[in-house]
Amino acid sequence: MAEAASRQSYLRDGAEIYARSFAMIRAEADLAGLAPVAERVMVRMIHACGMTDLPRDVEMSGDFAGQAEAALRAGAPILCDAKMVAFGVTRSRLPAHNAVICTLDDPRVADMARDAGTTRSAAAMELWREQLAGSVVVIGNAPTSLFRLLEMFDAGAPRPAAVIGIPVGFVGAAESKAALAADGRVPFLVVHGRRGGSAMAAAAVNALASERE
């Protein structure tokens, strides 16, 4: 078996591991109809979660991949709801030394969350406001962040270039992603249902950031 790995003979070459992984994904997953950039995003998200059935839950607006890639090339900041997302973005892949921002640990956030009666994740986004216009927003953890983003649009907040909205979990996750997909005001990527998370979200950014596999 060519793919067999054992404690004695496992593959150690990082580049070769990536190449074989991506070949396995392309052989198994249904990637039909995806334009090249969207295909790259899908493959890397599958790579991050190990599940080749992921495409059945993924929805990207027609303008998502192009707008997000162009924004990153133009230097857009990457606004993340969770530190795990921010630390999953591979800095050496970024095309314009883009800022990667997570405001969750800002000392003002705890008070802001208490005053607004919401989660720290949702409150932290108020601190994004000045950088929101033309940014790439990446929500990989908190449904409340994604709901809050839509409320900010309702209240006239500047629009990002694209939103990766893939919070994971049981309460509000599926609903917040359905709300983003139905909203129509910004180019979006969602993973419908309960699946999602920081690793998938960071993988989408890493795919958009560079053609390198």
Place this chain on the structure above:
Amino acid sequence: MAEAASRQSYLRDGAEIYARSFAMIRAEADLAGLAPVAERVMVRMIHACGMTDLPRDVEMSGDFAGQAEAALRAGAPILCDAKMVAFGVTRSRLPAHNAVICTLDDPRVADMARDAGTTRSAAAMELWREQLAGSVVVIGNAPTSLFRLLEMFDAGAPRPAAVIGIPVGFVGAAESKAALAADGRVPFLVVHGRRGGSAMAAAAVNALASERE
């Protein structure tokens, strides 16, 4: 529908979101036969990935949960293969201000990987050696790290108190986890197959670190 969420009426109370999420998980997932600490670990891992069928792939050695929990209480360092794992560990849950260590960015690692003909993730573990005895090892990303850990044991390296071995992906992931489960020298948690990853790995640590839900 009590659980319905919309843009107008989504749940904003973080504690209530956790409580409802964990109740949904306990209602849906097969947690039969798990001792309390192991059950807590399983619930939090499911919470991190949104998939209630996860238990069918999870294997914990009989001594894993008790040994890992006791080690953390005694102040064991937490050795992580990836920054996303390290940043997913909630510091306020740790019972003894435990050190959370990821050596991947150490400036020596690139040269070490080249000299050893392996990945940076595997090479970085050489820098764990002095802290390995009695530690909690958490591998959420690289199969090569998990294979390398077993080689280090073969070569006489000190034993950790417990190993969370849940790399994700397509090349070597399932094989490395099967090898850990078959090894028998250390208490272990694995997620068999391709699933796994940093979020699940950090969730397991967070569950072991505190009884708080």
